Amino acid sequence: MISFVGAGPGDVDLITIKGRRLLEDSDIVIYAGSLVSMEHLGFCRKDCQVHNSASMTLEEVIAVMERGHYRKESIVRLHTGDPTIYGAIREQMDELDKRGITYQVVPGVSSFTGACAAIGKEFTLPGVSQTVILTRMEGRTPVPEKEDLELLASHGASMAIFLSVKEMGKVADKLARGYGRWDVPVAVVYKATWEDQKIVRGTLRDIGERVREEGIEKTAQILVGDFIEGSYDRSLLYDPGFSHMYRGAKE
DSSP, rough: EEEEEESSSHHHHHSSSHHHHHHHOSSSEEEEESSOOGGGGGSTTTTOOEGGGGOOHHHHHHHHHHHHHHTTEEEEEEEETTTTOOOHHHHHHHHHHHHOOOOEEEEOOHHHHHHHTTOOOOBBBTBSSSOOEEEOOOOOOOOGGGGGEEEEEEOOOEEEEEGGGHHHHHHHHHHHHHHHOOOOOEEEEEESTTOEEEEEEETTHHHHHHHHHTTOOOOEEEESSSTSSOOOOOSSOTTTOBBBTTTTTOO
């Protein structure tokens, strides 16, 4: 069986129990280079074959999977965070489908939730935002025109922006035009949940300069929105005057 496993954002203990067990039992592990903590490999058997996909093409990754499949070996494709978000797993699964090879996807903790936990906030606050937008700035991988940062920011929702910190100034400009203001809170979390995690806070007005001063150019989440600072409404779920199927309202 081939298992696409989310390793989590950095902290080796943020992998799921299922993912850890698959690693421990694997014959072959193909891991996503410097994005995945090397500590994960310490849970593999000594005779496990380990491949670093950073130096491999799609065709080479599939060839390793195919050989292992026909040998009836257990294969783990270890991706950073959650493999379903910017994991490039669809193209791998499509190739396996063509070959009639079965697989499973084991979800993981994404860096966007790891980053929000690191700053001790909540994306979805009553009276502030009930929507989280996950996106990225266009780069070598294009972004559809209708998903331009400025258009997405016009919703005023909480945002988590991947793979874009190198263009922080340009990101801030687009977001400010979308939100219609420059005082929107921003937190940039470098290597969320890793031991060398770093958090830079500011607003759209000054976050570009602060990020440059810290020398952050990659491996960072950009969190944007009023969920970071400011007031919000109390949740009805735990309000004494709110009734639901498990609790009646109290005077």
